[in-house]
Amino acid sequence: MKKRSKTITPPIPKKKAILTAICLGIIVFVLFSSNLGNEFTNWDDDVYVTDNVDVHHLSFQSIKNIFKSTVTKTYAPLSVLSFAIEWHFVEDKPFLYILNNILLHVAVCGLIYLLALQMGLSIRAAFLAALLFGIHPMHVESVAWITERKDVLYAFFYMLALCSYWHYLDNKKIKFFILSMLAGLLSILAKSMALSLPFILLVLDWYHGRKITFNVLKEKIPHFFYIVPVAAVTYLINARVPAKDFIQAIMIWTWSFTFYIQKFFLPIHLSPIYELPKPIGFDHLHYNIAVIVFALIIYLLIRFRKNRLVLFALLYYYFSIFFLLRMAEEVHVSVVADRFMYLPSLGLCLLLGSLADQLLTQTKKRKQKHFLIASTCIVIILGLLGTRTHFQNKVWKDAGKVWDKAMEYSSNTPLILNNRGVIYLRKKQYDLAIADFTKAVKLRPKYVNAHYNLGLVYQNSEKYDLAVVNYNLALKYDPEYTKALINKCLLYIKSNRYDEALVSGLKAIETNKDSGKGHYFLSKIYRHKKDYPKALTHILRAKELEYEFDHNLIAEIQEKLK
Numbered sequence: 001m002k003k004r005s006k007t008i009t010p011p012i013p014k015k016k017a018i019l020t021a022i023c024l025g026i027i028v029f030v031l032f033s034s035n036l037g038n039e040f041t042n043w044d045d046d047v048y049v050t051d052n053v054d055v056h057h058l059s060f061q062s063i064k065n066i067f068k069s070t071v072t073k074t075y076a077p078l079s080v081l082s083f084a085i086e087w088h089f090v091e092d093k094p095f096l097y098i099l100n101n102i103l104l105h106v107a108v109c110g111l112i113y114l115l116a117l118q119m120g121l122s123i124r125a126a127f128l129a130a131l132l133f134g135i136h137p138m139h140v141e142s143v144a145w146i147t148e149r150k151d152v153l154y155a156f157f158y159m160l161a162l163c164s165y166w167h168y169l170d171n172k173k174i175k176f177f178i179l180s181m182l183a184g185l186l187s188i189l190a191k192s193m194a195l196s197l198p199f200i201l202l203v204l205d206w207y208h209g210r211k212i213t214f215n216v217l218k219e220k221i222p223h224f225f226y227i228v229p230v231a232a233v234t235y236l237i238n239a240r241v242p243a244k245d246f247i248q249a250i251m252i253w254t255w256s257f258t259f260y261i262q263k264f265f266l267p268i269h270l271s272p273i274y275e276l277p278k279p280i281g282f283d284h285l286h287y288n289i290a291v292i293v294f295a296l297i298i299y300l301l302i303r304f305r306k307n308r309l310v311l312f313a314l315l316y317y318y319f320s321i322f323f324l325l326r327m328a329e330e331v332h333v334s335v336v337a338d339r340f341m342y343l344p345s346l347g348l349c350l351l352l353g354s355l356a357d358q359l360l361t362q363t364k365k366r367k368q369k370h371f372l373i374a375s376t377c378i379v380i381i382l383g384l385l386g387t388r389t390h391f392q393n394k395v396w397k398d399a400g401k402v403w404d405k406a407m408e409y410s411s412n413t414p415l416i417l418n419n420r421g422v423i424y425l426r427k428k429q430y431d432l433a434i435a436d437f438t439k440a441v442k443l444r445p446k447y448v449n450a451h452y453n454l455g456l457v458y459q460n461s462e463k464y465d466l467a468v469v470n471y472n473l474a475l476k477y478d479p480e481y482t483k484a485l486i487n488k489c490l491l492y493i494k495s496n497r498y499d500e501a502l503v504s505g506l507k508a509i510e511t512n513k514d515s516g517k518g519h520y521f522l523s524k525i526y527r528h529k530k531d532y533p534k535a536l537t538h539i540l541r542a543k544e545l546e547y548e549f550d551h552n553l554i555a556e557i558q559e560k561l562k
């Protein structure tokens with residue numbers, strides 16, 4: 001059996017490589033620069049940034065809280081910390097947040113370009129691969145959506161880990177192995193998708209020409225020591241249970257596995273949210289297409305089993321997307337999403353960049369006419385992708401456009417209806433808001449946020465009894481929903497029902513001891529009850545938590561205590 005030779009990084013003309021990298025960065029930055037005028041959305045941007053108390057106060061305690069807690073059941077402390085640093089300088093002005101997302105995306109493209117060169121691709125092939133990654137429409141969501149800082153930040157450190165590891169494979173210097181571990185740790189702290197890193201390092205071992213021995217496997221153990229505990233925080237909270245029907249579970253898995261491949265090669269009808277096609281089974285066209293695409297992938301795997309770059313592309317995709325593949329219908333999260341394909345598309349980009357380079361090289365050897373035709377076709381394809389990305393950027397301009405776009409493809413999704421209803425609520429279009437929230441809770445009766453938002457509409461319309469009814473429904477499904485408790489407390493105060501207000505207020509600070517509004521309302525209740533010591537305690541706590549109110553009230557309470 002012929003021994004496979006190891007892949008050693010060939011010498012690279014540095015000046016040409018640097019100029020090409022600069023050109024790559026400029027193209028990607030310019031294409032995504034239209035996002036610089038984007039606004040915060042009401043889809044997780046509020047939870048991660050604009051309403052996140054820990055982000056608003058950059059201190060040792062807030063940093064400690066960031067690393068001790070999850071946001072939307074996801075542990076991504078490094079990403080949240082980056083928001084806190086930005087908030088410290090610009091608060092709720094979105095420009096800097098978007099700019100940093102774009103710059104990180106450009107940096108990821110640069111590292112992909114570097115890895116391609118390390119793996120032996122020509123400068124032209126590496127440029128085309130990184131450019132394809134940089135301008136692909138599926139990646140807009142990861143860059144234009146502020147919350148998805150998680151994607152571009154984890155990808156930056158993930159790629160740094162891969163490039164460092166390849167240096168280690170080339171020269172066996174332990175410092176590069178340690179650097180890959182450090183970058184891997186930062187990557188998993190930015191987003192739990194970095195869980196795939198040890199498996200991808202094994203793929204790099206194979207591609208580099210290493211024999212996969214016990215010692216090579218043992219070498220990956222240090223990565224598991226930091227990756228597994230950090231990733232477990234997110235994955236244990238969001239544990240997936242396969243559908244009870246085995247055939248149905250396999251159909252969903254096959255559909256989600258092939259969904260990303262189909263969207264990558266044909267990026268049309270992109271949406272912020274996708275619904276699982278129903279009914280699930282062979283009587284639905286989407287599942288038949290998924291089976292055909294899956295069979296085609298298996299055929300390619302067998303047909304080109306001796307082509308290392310083809311195998312690398314498929315192995316990289318599989319191991320990096322594996323932990324996101326579903327086997328059951330999800331109620332509260334997307335079964336699939338464009339952002340999930342951000343870094344898993346790397347292998348396909350490297351393969352297509354190499355194929356395009358080979359086509360140009362072969363046609364140039366034949367006739368100039370053939371070379372021009374091939375070049376024109378590649379430019380047209382990249383141009384179409386860039387144009388598609390330009391229009392996809394506009395979807396993320398503001399929350400209204402996001403949900404309008406989502407409604408084009410999923411008009412009966414509770415999340416979309418709820419979040420669009422919030423836009424109507426802010427515009428005081430209460431009838432439209434009520435219609436969306438009501439439909440959302442009809443589709444998902446235990447949808448806590450929609451019940452709460454219905455209460456908010458009625459509260460703003462001064463229909464307090466209806467507001468309390470809906471707050472109670474929200475609390476029925478989530479007894480520790482602090483905002484509902486606080487709003488109930490306020491409504492009871494307005495209705496002079498102070499005993500009921502006290503119960504809600506105490507429950508609110510029991511569920512969230514750092515609620516400045518909750519402490520302020522309790523102070524107001526105790527002032528009414530002439531319990532001034534407790535009134536003073538709570539209003540001082542509200543001041544400590546930087547809740548805005550007339551500080552002359554403190555002096556008034558202190559005067560009552562004399």
